Every structure is written in structure tokens, then in C-alpha cells.
Amino acid sequence: MSGVKDFVQHYEAHKKSVFTYILYRVSFDRDLAEDLTSEIFLKAFEYFDTYDKNRPFKPWIFRIARNHFINYLVSKKSQKTTSLEDIGELPHEANIEDKTDTKLLMERMEIFVRELPETQQELILLRYQNGLSHKEIAELVEKDEGAVRTAISRSLDALRQKYYAAKNKERIPLEDIP
Amino acid sequence: MMHNPEQNPADIEKLLKNLPKYEMRKAKELQFYAKLMKLARQKKQALREERYQARGVFSSFSIFRSFAFASAAVIILFTATVGFALSPNVTEGDLLYPVKKWEERFELTLSDDPAVRVERHMRFAGRRLSELKTLLKDDPEFLRQVLIPTAKAAALSANFNDLSPEVQATIEAYYDETSKASEEASKIKEVKKAEKVLRIVIEAQEKHVEKFESMIPLAPEKVKPVLAEALTAVEKHQALAVEKKVEISRLFKAKTEEVVLQMIPLREVVQEIRAQGEISEAKLEKRKEIAAQTLENAKAKLETLKQKIAADPGVRTEELEAFKKFVEEKLSEAEEALKKEKYGTVHGLSNATDAMIKKFQLYKEFKSEEEARKHSEEKKRIFEKEMTDGETEFFKDFEKFREKTEAAYPYDTQKIKPQITTPQVTTPQVTTKQTYPKTGAGYKEGFYDADEKKRLLELIDEKIRSLKIEYPSADYQHKDVEDLRNMLRYLEGYEKTSGTGTGFLEDGGSIGSAGSTGPGFREEWLQADLIETEEDFKASTGPGF
Numbered sequence: 001m002s003g004v005k006d007f008v009q010h011y012e013a014h015k016k017s018v019f020t021y022i023l024y025r026v027s028f029d030r031d032l033a034e035d036l037t038s039e040i041f042l043k044a045f046e047y048f049d050t051y052d053k054n055r056p057f058k059p060w061i062f063r064i065a066r067n068h069f070i071n072y073l074v075s076k077k078s079q080k081t082t083s084l085e086d087i088g089e090l091p092h093e094a095n096i097e098d099k100t101d102t103k104l105l106m107e108r109m110e111i112f113v114r115e116l117p118e119t120q121q122e123l124i125l126l127r128y129q130n131g132l133s134h135k136e137i138a139e140l141v142e143k144d145e146g147a148v149r150t151a152i153s154r155s156l157d158a159l160r161q162k163y164y165a166a167k168n169k170e171r172i173p174l175e176d177i178p
Numbered sequence: 179m180m181h182n183p184e185q186n187p188a189d190i191e192k193l194l195k196n197l198p199k200y201e202m203r204k205a206k207e208l209q210f211y212a213k214l215m216k217l218a219r220q221k222k223q224a225l226r227e228e229r230y231q232a233r234g235v236f237s238s239f240s241i242f243r244s245f246a247f248a249s250a251a252v253i254i255l256f257t258a259t260v261g262f263a264l265s266p267n268v269t270e271g272d273l274l275y276p277v278k279k280w281e282e283r284f285e286l287t288l289s290d291d292p293a294v295r296v297e298r299h300m301r302f303a304g305r306r307l308s309e310l311k312t313l314l315k316d317d318p319e320f321l322r323q324v325l326i327p328t329a330k331a332a333a334l335s336a337n338f339n340d341l342s343p344e345v346q347a348t349i350e351a352y353y354d355e356t357s358k359a360s361e362e363a364s365k366i367k368e369v370k371k372a373e374k375v376l377r378i379v380i381e382a383q384e385k386h387v388e389k390f391e392s393m394i395p396l397a398p399e400k401v402k403p404v405l406a407e408a409l410t411a412v413e414k415h416q417a418l419a420v421e422k423k424v425e426i427s428r429l430f431k432a433k434t435e436e437v438v439l440q441m442i443p444l445r446e447v448v449q450e451i452r453a454q455g456e457i458s459e460a461k462l463e464k465r466k467e468i469a470a471q472t473l474e475n476a477k478a479k480l481e482t483l484k485q486k487i488a489a490d491p492g493v494r495t496e497e498l499e500a501f502k503k504f505v506e507e508k509l510s511e512a513e514e515a516l517k518k519e520k521y522g523t524v525h526g527l528s529n530a531t532d533a534m535i536k537k538f539q540l541y542k543e544f545k546s547e548e549e550a551r552k553h554s555e556e557k558k559r560i561f562e563k564e565m566t567d568g569e570t571e572f573f574k575d576f577e578k579f580r581e582k583t584e585a586a587y588p589y590d591t592q593k594i595k596p597q598i599t600t601p602q603v604t605t606p607q608v609t610t611k612q613t614y615p616k617t618g619a620g621y622k623e624g625f626y627d628a629d630e631k632k633r634l635l636e637l638i639d640e641k642i643r644s645l646k647i648e649y650p651s652a653d654y655q656h657k658d659v660e661d662l663r664n665m666l667r668y669l670e671g672y673e674k675t676s677g678t679g680t681g682f683l684e685d686g687g688s689i690g691s692a693g694s695t696g697p698g699f700r701e702e703w704l705q706a707d708l709i710e711t712e713e714d715f716k717a718s719t720g721p722g723f
Contacts, residue, residue: 003221004214016199017199019201019202034206041210041214042217109190129197159190159194
């Protein structure tokens with residue numbers, strides 16, 4: 001039996017998602033996010049026998065990722081008291097090739113998402129960037145599905161307001177979005 | 179499962195769904211894979227043990243169903259019989275050691291698969307290290323050193339050949355096993371397999387490094403350098419393997435199936451490290467030749483000087499006579515130094531003579547030292563201005579080049595960035611008052627070789643221009659940046675060493691600090707291909723002797 005082979009396939013398929021998710025949550029500290037992502041997948045591998053192969057992998061790995069991240073926060077808090085809420089200045093990732101309007105929009109949206117309160121940010125990322133269903137998210141964050149739905153819709157409202165405010169200021173054609 | 183269009187306008191959702199995802203850096207992923215594989219092996223091992231315990235060795239006849247199982251059973255039986263021989267406590271020199279070796283050879287005959295054989299060789303290499311640890315622990319010398327601290331000092335000067343034959347043999351055996359592993363690995367032709375094997379090798383090397391690291395602090399003093407050498411070699415070897423692996427992963431992604439996996443044996447890496455430590459005969463011979471040539475040149479110049487004095491008694495004859503005598507003295511010193519193989523001194527003295535002779539010409543030209551100094555200061559000023567302007571231009575170009583590279587390879591350049599630091603435009607520091615009288619011509623005549631420096635700048639400039647034309651791949655760019663860096667370093671070195679001119683400064687000047695030694699042999703050595711290592715580079719300035 002080749003559990004390793006299966007696992008590596010899952011890893012390759014989901015590494016980007018998990019890494020990006022963590023990257024947002026550690027306010028784009030690349031080194032830290034890389035370490036945490038590695039740890040998450042190693043932990044996942046340890047418990048890979050318990051994973052039910054008939055169910056999708058994504059919610060499973062995200063559950064581990066989330067728990068691991070929370071554990072990390074707890075351990076960090078015992079050393080230092082810094083909350084993710086007080087991120088302050090956002091570090092800049094200069095890596096987008098040519099700055100077309102679409103890219104600009106995307107970058108702006110990324111910053112808006114990064115500015116969201118932590119819980120809202122997480123929901124938005126899980127829902128849209130990682131395509132988890134409301135039900136899956138509800139299970140993951142241990143909340144009522146209806147509550148998740150409302151929270152997401154509220155976050156969307158907040159994002160929309162910010163987005164249109166910025167857009168009216170600079171008039172970037174929305175039609176250019178891919 | 180899909181979103182609710184009334185609540186969530188599609189445009190925002192669209193953007194959110196397309197938010198960029200980020201990738202981990204390759205090196206980190208590699209580390210992750212190494213850890214994953216280690217974990218996998220541990221898991222497998224645990225599982226095997228569990229099953230083995232649950233089933234018992236003979237409870238099931240199904241064990242004989244296939245040949246694979248049969249051979250496994252043979253190994254289990256066999257290991258049970260010679261199990262105690264396999265412990266790390268059985269080392270070279272023990273009665274049971276041949277049994278251990280025999281078992282290993284037997285295990286090797288079980289498979290023709292290079293991948294399996296590589297794994298085994300690496301494992302056996304690991305065993306050698308465990309034995310080494312045992313040997314070093316049991317070494318009476320070690321005990322003596324702990325009990326009598328002075329023995330430690332005596333042992334410091336010992337080298338590899340003074341090691342006990344068992345320790346020596348075990349280290350050799352370690353090199354043997356790893357070299358065989360490389361040999362087996364080089365037989366592999368499929369990309370997929372090569373990747374797997376490299377992973378095995380890298381992991382094993384990881385363990386070996388750990389073992390060496392734990393061994394070194396405890397080892398007797400005389401063994402420490404040997405272990406340190408091996409450790410450096412293994413680390414270097416591992417770096418090579420990792421490099422290979424990255425290369426192969428790329429091939430794998432490009433769907434290439436065949437590969438030539440040439441692995442350098444660890445022993446060769448060791449030899450390379452040793453060769454770097456000692457200077458080869460040929461190199462020494464060449465150095466001697468160059469030094470002798472320099473002395474010859476200086477002598478010839480002295481002849482010219484004598485002739486000039488004879489032909490043109492000039493203004494300050496007495497002074498010039500004393501001067502000639504002084505130069506002659508220095509040249510005979512240089513001759514002595516050549517016999518003693520102190521090439522740095524030869525060079526320093528010869529070059530100083532050269533400079534002194536130039537000074538003589540200035541004496542004639544300007545009548546007084548004061549006048550000569552004024553002349554030289556003016557020259558220096560002009561030169562510095564020229565250079566500063568030239569360099570400003572050049573570094574402007576360099577900045578442009580860097581910006582462009584960064585735009586093209588954002589992640590890679592992030593790594594490279596701290597390495598390419600634009601050197602500050604500094605003018606060489608010469609305190610005229612202190613050095614002038616003793617150092618001879620100094621920067622007056624040609625020691626600020628403006629042409630040479632211009633040539634260097636142009637060379638670098640050319641390189642940058644050529645880079646602008648082609649950006650074929652990230653690797654290509656890495657190499658070129660490295661080249662550039664070397665060139666810049668050379669340029670910096672040039673600045674440092676060629677400024678002051680040469681002289682007879684009594685406080686170690688002509689053979690001591692780089693400042694007063696002059697350009698040293700660098701130019702000559704570079705032309706003769708004598709500069710291969712960092713050490714050569716340093717030695718070429720003169721003070722290295």
C-alpha cells in the first residue's frame with residue numbers, strides 16, 4: 001500500500017491553497033507561513049490513516065491547518081502577547097509582473113481582504129479562494145451554517161463598500177476583470 | 179454549494195475567487211519532502227514491527243508464498259543469528275567484524291536495483307559512523323585525555339596517519355560505502371528513479387551530518403580535524419545532491435524521462451578539500467618562477483639606473499650614490515628571500531626597487547622632493563576625478579541592470595539581492611606625508627594604473643550590456659550575477675592593493691600589510707591561472723607569506 005504516494009498527490013494539489021491561507025493569517029510572514037505549512041502537512045501525514053478516502057480532502061486538511069494555526073497562536077501568546085488583529089502596516093509583496101488594471105484591482109482586493117477582521121477574513125478566504133461550501137466551513141469553524149452564511153454576506157458587504165469607494169475615486173473599468 | 183447572487187454581487191465574488199495564490203519556495207519544499215520521507219520510513223518501520231509481533235515469525239506459512247517473502251525470511255533468520263554481530267559495538271578489529279561485513283555483502287547480493295543498492299550502501303555508511311563513535315569512545319587515548327589534560331595538547335599536532343588503524347580503516351570504509359552508493363546511483367537512467375534515489379541519499383547524508391556533529395565535540399583532539407574534514411565533505415556532497423535533485427525535479431516537470439545521473443563520489447570531494455588546503459607542487463614551482471622573473475626585472479632596472487648615473491652625474495650625486503647602494507642592498511635581500519622561498523618578500527623588494535628607480539627619474543625631473551610631491555598630488559587629483567566620474571556612470575548602469583533582473587525574477591533576486599552590494603565609490607587612501615619618502619614613486623608613476631582600472635570597468639560594463647540582451651533563464655542569471663560579483667570584488671581588491679605603490683617601509687611595509695606591498699602577484703598569477711581558490715587570491719597580495 002502506498003499511503004505516501006496518495007498523500008504526496010494530495011499535498012501537491014493543496015499545498016498552494018494551504019500556504020496562501022496561512023500566509024494571510026500570519027500577515028504575510030513568508031518564512032513563518034512556510035514553516036507552518038510544512039508542519040501542517042507533516043501532521044496530516046501522521047494522521048493520514050484516519051482520513052476517510054470517500055470524503056473530499058480539502059475540508060480535512062483545512063481542519064488540520066486551522067487547528068495547527070490556533071495551536072501556534074496559543075503557544076505564541078504564552079511567549080508574547082501580540083494579536084493578529086493589530087497587524088498595523090501591511091507588508092508589501094512586490095511580485096506582480098506588469099500592473100494592468102485588472103492586476104491593480106486584484107491587488108487592491110487583496111489588501112482589502114487583508115484588512116478585514118480576522119474571523120471575517122478567514123471565512124472569505126475559505127469560501128472564495130478555496131471554494132469550500134458553507135456547510136464545510138460551518139463544520140470547520142464549529143459554527144451554525146446560517147451564522148456562517150450571514151457573516152460571509154456581511155463581510156462581502158464591507159468589501160463591496162470599500163471597493164466601490166476606491167473605484168469611484170480612480171475609475172478603473174470593472175469589465176477588465178477576468 | 180454556489181453563492182447566492184442576490185446577496186453577493188458577482189463582481190466582488192469574481193475578484194475574490196481569483197485572488198492570487200502563493201507558492202512556497204523550492205528549498206523549503208525540499209526540506210518538507212525530506213522530513214516527510216523520514217516520517218514515512220518511521221511509520222513503515224513501526225507498522226512492520228507491529229505486524230511482525232502480531233504474527234510471530236513462524237506462525238504463518240504464507241510467508242513462503244513468494245520469493246520476496248522467502249528472501250525476507252532468510253534475512254530475518256540470518257539477522258537473528260548474527261544479530262549481535264551487527265551492533266555498533268562490533269567494530270573494526272573485533273572478532274565478529276567479518277561476520278558483519280559478510281552480512282552486508284550478502285544483503286547487497288539480494289538486489290540488482292541500483293536504487294535499493296544505493297539505499298543499502300548509504301545505510302552501511304551510517305553504520306560505519308556508529309562504529310566510529312564506538313571506537314572513539316573506547317579509545318584509551320580519549321580516556322587519557324580526559325584524565326590527563328596535558329595529553330590533549332600533545333595530541334593536537336597529530337595528523338591523520340597517527341590515528342589508530344581501526345579508526346582510520348573505519349573512516350576509509352565510510353568513504354568506500356558512500357562512494358559505492360554514488361557509483362550505483364550513476365547507473366540510474368530514469369528521471370523518476372533518480373529523484374527517488376537522490377532523496378534517499380540526501381536523507382542519509384542528513385543523518386551522517388548529525389552523527390559527525392555529535393561525534394566531533396567528544397572526539398579526541400587528533401581525530402577532530404579528520405572528522406571535521408569529513409563533515410565538510412559530506413555537507414558539500416549533500417549540497418551537490420540537492421542541486422542535482424532540483425535539476426531533476428525540473429526535468430520531471432518537463433516530462434523528460436531519461437537522465438544521466440552523474441554523482442561525484444564523496445572521496446573526490448574530500449580530495450578536493452584537501453587539495454585546497456595544500457598548494458600543489460606545480461603551483462609552487464610556478465610561483466617561484468614568477469618571483470624569480472620579477473627579481474630579474476628589478477636587477478635589469480638597477481643596471482639601467484647605474485648606467486644613467488654614470489652617464490648623467492646630475493645634481494645630487496651623493497644622494498644618488500647612497501640611493502643606488504640602498505637599492506643594491508635591497509636587491510640582495512630579495513635574492514636571499516628567493517632562496518628561502520619567501521616570494522612575497524621577493525616581490526615586495528623587487529617592486530620597491532622598481533619604484534625607487536622611478537623616483538630617481540623624478541629627482542632628475544623635479545630637482546626636489548617637494549616639487550615631485552606637488553606633481554604627484556596633481557596627478558592623483560586628476561586620476562581620482564576621472565575614476566569617480568567613470569564609476570558613477572558604471573554604477574548607474576549596474577543599478578538599471580539590477581532593477582531589470584528584479585522585475586524579471588522577483589523571488590530569486592530577493593535571495594540574491596543582499597549579495598550584490600554596490601561597492602562604494604571610494605578613492606584609495608594614501609597618506610602622502612607618511613609614505614612618500616619611504617615608498618618611492620608610490621602613486622606617482624603608474625601605480626594608480628588608470629588604464630588598468632578603466633579596462634576592468636569596461637569589462638564589467640560589457641558584461642552587463644551582454645546580460646541585458648539575453649535573459650534566458652533564472653539559472654543563467656544566477657551564474658552571471660556571481661561572475662559580476664567576482665569581478666566587482668576583483669575591482670575592489672585592485673583598488674585596495676594597487677594604490678600605495680611599493681616600498682621599504684620598515685614597519686613591515688614591503689612584506690607586511692597589503693597597503694604598502696603594492697599590487698602583489700595578483701595580475702601575474704591571474705595570467706598564469708594560479709588563482710583558483712580564495713586562499714590563492716589572498717596569497718597573491720603579498721602578505722600571505
